[in-house]
Amino acid sequence: MRIKFIENFGEAILNLVKSFGRIILFFLAGMMHIFILPVQFAKIVDQTWFIGSKSIFVIVLTGLFTGMVLGLQGYYSLVKVGSEAALGSAVALTLICELGPVFTAIMVTARAGSSMAAEIGVMRISEQIDALKTMHINPVRFLFSPRIIAAVISFPLLTALFDVVGIIGGFISGSIMLGINQYVYMDTVVHSIQVHDINGGFYKSFAFALVTTTICCYRGYYTHLYSGFGARGVSLSTTNAVVQSCISVFVFDYIITYFLV
Amino acid sequence: MTIPLIQFIDVNKSFGASSVLKGLNLSIYKGEITAVIGKSGTGKSVLLKHIIGLVSQDSGQILIEGESLSQLSVTDRNSFYKRLSYMFQDNALFDFMSIYDNIALPLVENSKFSKHQVKAKVLERMEQLGLIGIEGKFPAQLSGGMRKRVALARALIIDPKIVLFDEPTTGLDPIRKKKVHSMIQEYQKKFEFTAVIVSHDIPEIFNVAQRIALLDGGSIKFEGSKKDILDSHSKILNAFITGEDF
Numbered sequence: 183m184r185i186k187f188i189e190n191f192g193e194a195i196l197n198l199v200k201s202f203g204r205i206i207l208f209f210l211a212g213m214m215h216i217f218i219l220p221v222q223f224a225k226i227v228d229q230t231w232f233i234g235s236k237s238i239f240v241i242v243l244t245g246l247f248t249g250m251v252l253g254l255q256g257y258y259s260l261v262k263v264g265s266e267a268a269l270g271s272a273v274a275l276t277l278i279c280e281l282g283p284v285f286t287a288i289m290v291t292a293r294a295g296s297s298m299a300a301e302i303g304v305m306r307i308s309e310q311i312d313a314l315k316t317m318h319i320n321p322v323r324f325l326f327s328p329r330i331i332a333a334v335i336s337f338p339l340l341t342a343l344f345d346v347v348g349i350i351g352g353f354i355s356g357s358i359m360l361g362i363n364q365y366v367y368m369d370t371v372v373h374s375i376q377v378h379d380i381n382g383g384f385y386k387s388f389a390f391a392l393v394t395t396t397i398c399c400y401r402g403y404y405t406h407l408y409s410g411f412g413a414r415g416v417s418l419s420t421t422n423a424v425v426q427s428c429i430s431v432f433v434f435d436y437i438i439t440y441f442l443v
Numbered sequence: 444m445t446i447p448l449i450q451f452i453d454v455n456k457s458f459g460a461s462s463v464l465k466g467l468n469l470s471i472y473k474g475e476i477t478a479v480i481g482k483s484g485t486g487k488s489v490l491l492k493h494i495i496g497l498v499s500q501d502s503g504q505i506l507i508e509g510e511s512l513s514q515l516s517v518t519d520r521n522s523f524y525k526r527l528s529y530m531f532q533d534n535a536l537f538d539f540m541s542i543y544d545n546i547a548l549p550l551v552e553n554s555k556f557s558k559h560q561v562k563a564k565v566l567e568r569m570e571q572l573g574l575i576g577i578e579g580k581f582p583a584q585l586s587g588g589m590r591k592r593v594a595l596a597r598a599l600i601i602d603p604k605i606v607l608f609d610e611p612t613t614g615l616d617p618i619r620k621k622k623v624h625s626m627i628q629e630y631q632k633k634f635e636f637t638a639v640i641v642s643h644d645i646p647e648i649f650n651v652a653q654r655i656a657l658l659d660g661g662s663i664k665f666e667g668s669k670k671d672i673l674d675s676h677s678k679i680l681n682a683f684i685t686g687e688d689f
Contacts, residue, residue: 301539313535316495317549317601318525324552 201408208322208403209396212330215323225328226335233294233329234336238343240289245344248285249351252276256352257360270367271374273352274345278375278383282345283337284435287390290333290340291427295398298329299423302402303416311403326399330392337391338384345383382442389434394427401426446509448473448605448637449494454503456489463489465661466503471654476631476638478652480645480683485658487641488532491607494639495529496520525553528603532610532641534594536582543569543578546596553601568596572626588619595623599630606631608640620644624651645684657683 252273260266302325305311314321349371357364401408401423405415408422447470456464463486471477479487492498493505505512507523515523536545547565550556556564569575572592582590591611598606608627612620624644628651631638642648649655649669657665657680665672665680672680 305537308533308538309531309535310537312492312497313529313531313537315497316527316529317552318521319548319552 204404205396205400208326208400209392211322212326212396212399215320215327216331218323222323222328225324226331229328229332230335232297233290233332234339237290237293237336237340240293241286241340241344242347244285244289245282245347246351246354248281248344249273249277249348249353250355251351252281252348253352253355253360257356257362266362267366268370269352269356269362270349270370273356274349274371274375275379277345277348277352278379280435280439282341282348283383283386283390284431286337286341286344286387287394287431288428290337291394291398291424291431295394295427296420296424298395298398299402299420300416302399303405303419306403306405307411307415321403325403326395329399330395333391333395334388337387341383341387382438385442386435386438389438390431393430393434397427397430398423445472447471447506448508449639450504450506450509451490451493452504452506454493454500454505456486456493456498456500463661464493464500467658467662469656469663469666471637471639473637474635475654476627476640476652477654477656478640478642478648479656479658480642480648481658482683483643486661487658488609490658491529491609491639491641494605494607495527496524525601526604527607528598528601528605529607530594530598530609530611532613534582534590536590536593536597538582541579541581542574542585542593545582545593546600549597549601564600565596568600572596587614588616591615591619591623592626595626599634602634603636605637605639608638608642610641610643612642612644620647624648627651659683 253269256269256272256276257266260269260272302311305325311321311325314324353364353367356362357367401419402416405411405419408419410418449471451467451469454464454467455462467486467490469479469490479490481487489498493500499513507515512520512523537548540548543565544551546568547561550561550564554561566575566578569578572595574589574592574596577585577589582593585593595611598608611627612623615623624647627638627640630636640648640652649672652669654666654668655672656663657677659679665675665677667675672684675681
């Protein structure tokens, strides 16, 4: 019984190490192919459209409501200590340093990341990835590399959009609905934000782009190894891709914040 | 004596506990159509995937014109693989691409042809296979027979020297089956490629292939021409042809 437990535990550890090695190699291969000519310009534009442009509506909507909630909660917290004038600063810093990059990454993962995992997963189980190999087309270069570049372009831009819309949301609930002087709100926003804060937010969104795209593409690419074949395999891969990406976003958020503060 | 273009010598392959190929020996000759027949699940597709490099053998050798494939330099191996084309059982067409893009893909990604040259070549193949007018459609919008022809057009677009067909007529009606078979024969004569066909179409495939191999229990139980089949007293072969269990 005890030996069986140790065997299973050892096997689980070995599988974990193997998976970790495989994902690192997958990531490195994808990164390497970015720098191998010719540049896959059409595919990058196509993916940027899919990951970036098509996420704008979702980002605007979540950014607006996140900002409005922050404005509401922030106002009732600050008014207790007579500091409601600092609402603009509180909303802007929370969004730029934390919520903007994290929420953007999670929303884009839910919308585009799940789709990447499912699409590549279907390609795996229907032998389309094997077909690429038989045509001497490197599947990692063809499927993964353009998505990394597209994500690296899209995530920071979407984060910036989320931040701006969120600050406007805070303004709507704080100034328009709760009566904080609009000049005071905007003034505290402008004067409290440092370049260092903005850079920090962008570092995070850059890291989240790499992490979530790698996990989603990896999960789809190796559907047959982890989730099995068929529709069930693809659905499992997609779920795992989204869950693992979201957890990774929070873990990396903590690590990056630790080094930034 | 002619050296086979591709030769399997005592090839073994297992997936986990399941042993698929057990000491398989097979010779494929240049310019011929070789048909591999056998019950479902006996490893016929695995055999083809060994040739194209999607699967590697556990033991044994695969010789290419007398030289071991595993011992060829990376450049020589790649140049061999570049002469090959593979038509998948389920076509493996890219469903997010138009029919034109599907057929053009191997040229767009690997050749130095200009856009105009690619277009001319793709349209030529499409015309030859009766696919003109569906360039902008997607695979899901086509019938099974049409998709087969698109897969065939994609396999032939690079003018391969060796084409591997994995059950090219599965799911087709008898008329379309006959058409695909004649198409393979016609193009094989025209482009002089070597073909390996995995097929269940008995006895039609005997009129298409010059050499037939029966795979059973992980090894080749019979190898020969149509005449050899007719003259054969092999119980396994006769049972397979008549559809009896053996």
